Amino acid sequence: MKRFAVVMILLSVSGCANMAGKIATLGEDMLDTAPQTDFEVRYPEWGVVPETRRLDTGSRFSQQRPQSYSDLQSFLRKNGIDYELLPGDHMMVKLKDTIKFHTGSASVSSNSRYWLDIMGSYLATQPGIDIVIDGHSDNTGAPSFNDKLSIQRASEVKKQLVRNQVSMGSIYTRGYGEYVPACSNKTSVGKACNRRVEVRFIVSNN
CATH class of the missing domain: 1.20.5 (Single alpha-helices involved in coiled-coils or other helix-helix interfaces)
Incomplete structure (x- = not known):
């Protein structure tokens, strides 16, 4: 002892x-x-960064770029569709072009339907991509009406994609009503800007 x-x-x-x-x-x-x-x-070793083995993907957000992303990127570029890569734990691509609507309407225009048909035909072949559809409205009418209208707009876009064999299980819809405007509601041009559906893709890392 x-x-x-x-x-x-x-x-x-x-x-x-x-x-x-x-x-x-x-x-x-x-x-x-x-x-x-x-x-x-x-890095408590007085500022020395510990060595780590990391795949250099070339992404400005240091995200891995799976084959699904490369295919999606090629498709969007080929069809002249503008997009941005969002930061985060998951690879998310947001389309800069939005689907527009008339006041009080959830009907998808013929131009948008054509565009969605092309998009749907491609997405139907990509099981590694989930689709998030966000519906919005301007501030015309009661907020409760606009809440429902924004959901209807997102649902109509979803239906158009499903008609092109996109899996319903890969599509998520949300409605924001008038509460997330992209433009000012003080002008007719601003209101038209806010009557929209935004589309983004979540790409699987597998």
Whole structure:
């Protein structure tokens, strides 16, 4: 028992001596060597980034780019569809072009139906892509009416995609009513801008 106690004391003294040596090497003013930025705080070895093995995908958000994304990117470019890659844990592509509607209507225009037919034919062959459809309205009418109208608009776009054999289970619809305007509701042009459906794709990492 005494031998165990002596060993523990020796280890303790040795540890303190080592620590004292380390402190001495830092100099008397530790503020000169303490972390100066959040970056250095995250990497306590005084700002040295630990080496990690990571696949360089070339994405500005450091996301992996599966084959589904490459195919989707090629399709969108081929058809002149403008889009943006959103940041986040999942690869999400948002179409910059929106589907427009007349005041109080949830009917998809003939131009939009043609566009959705092309989109649907492609998406039907891509099981690794989920579709999120967000419906919006301007502020004409009661908020309760606009809530329902925005949901109807999203549902009509979903129906158009399903007609082209897109799986219903891969489509998610949401309605935001008048509460997420893209433009000002003070002008007729702004109201037309807000009567819209936005489409985005979530690409599987598999």
